[in-house]
Amino acid sequence: MSSNGSNSPLPDQPSGYLEETLESMVLLFDDQRDRLLQNRQPDSKFFEFDQTEVQDYIDLVLSGMGQQARELRIEPHDDLFDDPRTVLYQDVDSALIFRRSFPWDGPYDILTTFAERKSLKGYLHAHVKFAEDEESQYRDPGGDPNIFLGVCGASGRHRIHLMLPDFHNDDEEKEDDVSDIKDLYPDVYAALYSAVQTTMPEVLSGWNPSYQAEQFRAAQFTNRATRTESRKCVAQTVGEEFANEFMEEIREFEWGVNAYWFIQIRGAKDDTRHRGPVTDTVIDHVLQNVIRPQSTIFLDMGLELHLPPGWASLPARGVELHPMLAQLVWGINKDGEEWNYNLYDVDLWAGLVDVAGFRCNFAKEPRTHNRISYLQVYSTDKFATYNSSSSAGNKAVHLHPQQILKMKSAEDVPAGIAKVYEVTAQNQLAGTLTVTRMEARVPLAFAKNVYNPNLHPRDLSMCIYAIPVQTIWAWRLHRILACYFLFRYAASVKHASRKDPNYLILVLATTYTYNAIHSRPSPFSGDRALMGLVLDEGTLDDNYDAVRDTGFHSPRSFTEKVPYSKCGGILLPAIRYPCSDQGDVLRFEFLDNTLEYTAIAKPFKMKWQEIVDRFTAAYRKDPYKSGHLQPKRVTKSDDPLNRVITLPAGHQDFSFIPVVDEYYDQADDLPQGAVIGCAPDTSAMDASAFFLGLCSQMFQRIGNIGRMGSRYSNLSDVDWLRINFETCSDMNISAYLKAYQYERRSTPKQWKRVRSLLFPDTSDNAPVLNRDQGWHMMPLYVKYRAMREVGGPGFIKLRKFCWDMFDQFHWFPVLQYDCIIRHKLREGWVKIPKIAQTAVPIILNPKFRVRVASYPGRAPVLDPLVGEDDDEDIAELRRQHDETLDPIVQEMWRGMAAPEDEVPQRSREPPSYVMQHVREKARRKQGGRTVLR
Known part of the structure; x- marks a missing residue:
């Protein structure tokens, strides 16, 4: 990758790679996105999108896998740094004040209920002198236990912390009743109450005498964990006296002997930004009301580079560029001991190798x-999606890979992903200003002179890029959108396939990539170790083996460099999508069989066995191996029976040959719209057999009842092949389905919608033949769709026949675009039985308006067994269908009584251990109590 001003020789460009600028690459992304979305919103139903376009977009944006391999380079715009509109601004962003006595002489608010999640966590990167054991030493106070005690300042944003260095959670000599900092809260409140009694007794009427009483009040006298934040105002006239009296009370405790105050002044940069050097007036404005004598004060001094309108300044990345920038701005000797790579961390920008900020911790x-x-x-630009976590201040809220693993479907996307995308899209439309910001934390005495007074924007052209604002937001937007679609694709994978190690690695890598785009990469070593195994090798920093790069480290050594880039970006390896000949697993192309399962499970914060149990189908666990509970059908529907069919009066049958113009196999060069897997058929077929065959194949996809694996259907798959035109005119639907629901009145429009899904015309929006929806599992439906693609008079005649026959039905299951049948209960629909938790949705033909009957013991209307005319066989078949609901289903739904007459006893009851397992797993609440019979 090239870098502005880099003196190191560029690596040879890979053979066959086409060089692209960032701007031209974004245009390629735009074109691919437009083909994918086609004026639809990204959160539209996932299977409404062409799955091939989804794959192409993911491959191009996240893996760089297009028709032409490309090398991404950033084009320099050095002339912009000489533009008179290019300006350097300075400001004071924040201040850190440490003092044994209270350092604030203005009014402030004290909290009376404390929360550990608001305590200060992490390093402050400050070099503070402390007197310990009669000797002075310097250390970072960020690790000291503390309590967030109040706020101050006109804005109410400045934070007051009580620092308690003598209290440590791992102290073995600590008293048993004080094991956690939460145990100190009653004593801290008691010290506050005592200070109020001494300094301002006139306000005691508003104070509870104990911390427990104050907690009850803040919780509104309920047991809820969330409490309202309770504050008390301390006036300026008594503020310092009250705080010092409180501190004397605290120092009476063993854990409070060396307690001190810490005040963090935040968010002052917008109030102090100006051109030119920082003056005493600016610093005095930030530190107003701060008592400076005997205080240790650090200031965060900011410097921003603003380019002409429409242009963003972004820090360039390169081993020699970051030290060069530090030397130009702060005077740090890049060639001496002052610059230490072991104290240096890179923050890559949105997965682009050539753009990255950095952090250096010199606190020691x-x-x-x-x-x-x-x-x-x-x-x-990181401000747009870089949140403050509620559990730890000023840390980004990361997407956890477990959230993706637990997605129930492609529509069940964590809300945060869509919101990050929306925020990024709005900033792109607005062209939000983006600048390079440089900050240094220094003691107060050196704050005014920390920056090079002779620094000119032109000097920074070696270390900072000028990129169009629209381009940088578009790049971020595309990377986030590609991750969004890959997450949805991952959630569409079959439930039982999600425990595949390679699928889990893909989820981890994509989550890591997403977090690195909108915030910062995950800080956990387990995540980084896996990413070191996933990301492609490349040419980044091949000549600098000593550099600790971007936080991606080898599992063998924390300091060992792992090459991770390719063609200018942090690109994921090639992705292998589910297909019939390679299995239903979404994964990377590579396979690492040596990786331990525990290493994969660790970033999920789950045990490996927990993952296996979560994604093992219920029917594969004991006691389902008994065979009494059958698995959901995952194979294709059966071929129709060869039989004689009688048409309704007034209709005439005909024969046709379902020939398609071309047949396509699984080749890589398929044209758009090719029908995959539809073999050429030269045998004639009756239209009536085709129609009833397709209907029977659809009925075989009705499915099972929840995790119990019991079928919704009273008929077997073989029996469904024997339906005729009178089957769906029989309104005793209980003979066919164990649980169903229907609207009392349906409309012709609703009926036509179901008809158009099963037999779509050329102008209808047909379901996508995707392996996860089930539509492709009906061979006759695939054949019908192939004829639809060809069109012509033959298809029109068949479509008209199917529509006419469909309109002769009195009822039919409600079909869905993104899946064949959705069994969720509809509000306001009649459900049979009434206690059913889920049911097959039924639509009634509005042309007939015949009432639904419910006689579970009555035989269904089916053709006789083909080739079997024995009365005994027919009688046995009738006996099977006369049986009512399975006892297992009765246990699941409770109270589903079978008719006492006309129902023979089952010849084979489920074993007792199966029934016991169902009772334990399928409890239902009745009248507020859990009933277990």
Whole structure:
């Protein structure tokens, strides 16, 4: 990858690669996205999208796999740095104040209920002098236990913390009744109450005498865990006296002897941004009401590079560029001991190798004569999707891979992903200004002189890129959208296939990539180790083996570099999508059979056996191996029977040969719209046999009842092949289905919709033949769709016949576009039985308006067994269909009584251990109690 001003020789461009600029690459993404969306919203039903287009978009954006291999390079725009509209702004972003006595002389608010999640966590990157064991030493106070005690300042954003360095959770000599910082809250509140009694007794009427009483009030006298935040205002006249009295009470405790105050002044940069050097007036404005004597104060000094309108400044990435930038801006010697790669972390920008900020922690040994303890360089576009976590301040809220693993369907996407996409899209439309921001944390005495006073924007052209604002937001948007579609694709994989190790690795890698785009990569070593195995090798920093790069480290050594880039971006390996000849697993092309399962499960924060149990089909666990509970059908529907069919009066049958113009196999060069897997058929077929055969294949896809695996149907798959034109005119639907639901009145439009899904015309929006929907599992439906693609008079005649025959039915299951049948209960529909939790949806033909009957013991209307005329066989068949609901279903739904007459006893009852398992797993609540019979 090229870098502006880089003096190192570029690696040879790979043979056959086409060079692309960032702008031209985004245009390629735009074209592929337009073909995918086709004026639809990204959150439309997943299977409404052409799955081939989804795959192409993911491959292009996340894996760089297009028709032509491309090498991405960033085009320099050095002339913009000489533009008079290019400006450097300085500001004071925040301040850190440490003091043994209270450092604030203005009014403030004290909290009376405390929350550990609001306590300070993590390093402050400050070099503070402490007196410990009669000797002075410097250390970072960020690791000290603390309590968030209040807020101050006109904005109410500045935070007051009580720091307790003598309290440690791992202290073995600690008293048994004080094991967690939460145990200190009653004593801290008691110290506050005592200070109020001493300094301002006139306000005691608004204070509860104990912390427990205050907690009850804040929880509104309920047992809820969430409490309202309770504050008390302390006036300026008594503020310092009250705080010092409180601190004296705290120091009476063993854990409070060395307690001190910490105030963090936040969000001052917008109020102090200006051109030119920082003056005493600006600093005084930030530190107003701060008592400076005997205080240790650090300031975060900011510098921003603003380019002309329409252009964004982003920090360039390169081993020699970041030290060069540090030397230009802060005077850090890049060739000496001041620059240390072991204290240096790279923050890659949205998966683009050539753009990255960085962070340097010099808290142990401050750099330069200005005693810089912390540096960071970043682009301001991160503000849009970089949130503050509720559990730890100022940390990004990451998407957890377990959220993707638990998605129930392609529509069950975590809300945060769609919201991040929406925020990014709005910023792209608005062309939100993006600049490079450089910050340094220094002591107050050196704050004014920390930046190079002779720095000119032109000097930074070696280390900072100028890129169109629309381009940078579009790049981020495409990467987020591609992850969004890959997550949805992953959620469409069959439930039982999700425990495949390679599928899990893909979920982890995609989640890591997504977090790195909208925020920062995951900090956990297990995640990084897996990414080191996943990401492709490339040419990044091949000559700098000593560099710790981007947080991607080898599992063998924390300091060992792992090459991870290819063609200018952090690209995922090629993805293998589910297909019939390679299995229903979404995974990367590579296979690493040596990877331990525990290493895969660790980033999910789950045990491997827990993952296996979650995604093992219920019917494969004991006692389902008994065979009494049958699995959902996963094979294709059966071929229709060869039989004589009698048509309704007034209709005439005909024969046809379902020949398609071309037959396509699984070749890679298929034209758009090719029908895959539809073999050429030269045998004649009766239209009536085709129609009833397709209907019977649809009935075989009705499915099972929940996890219990019991069928919704009273008929076997073989019996469904024997339906005739009178079957769906028989309104005793209980003879065919164990549980169903229907609207009392349906409309012709609703009836036509179901008809058009099963027998779509050329102008109808037909379901996509995807392996996860089930439509492709009906061979006659695939054949019908192949004829639809060809069109012509033969198809029109067949379609008209099927429509006419369908209109002779009195009822039919309600079909769905994205799946054949959805069994969720509809509000306001009649359901039989009434206690059913799920049921097959039925639509009644509005042309007939015949009432539904419910006689479970009555035989269904079916053709006699083909080739079997024995009365004994027919009698046995009738006896089988006269049986009512299975006892297992009765246990599931409770109270489903079978008719006492006309129902013979079952010849084979399920074993007792099966019934016991059903009772334990399928409890139902009645009258507020759990009933177990």
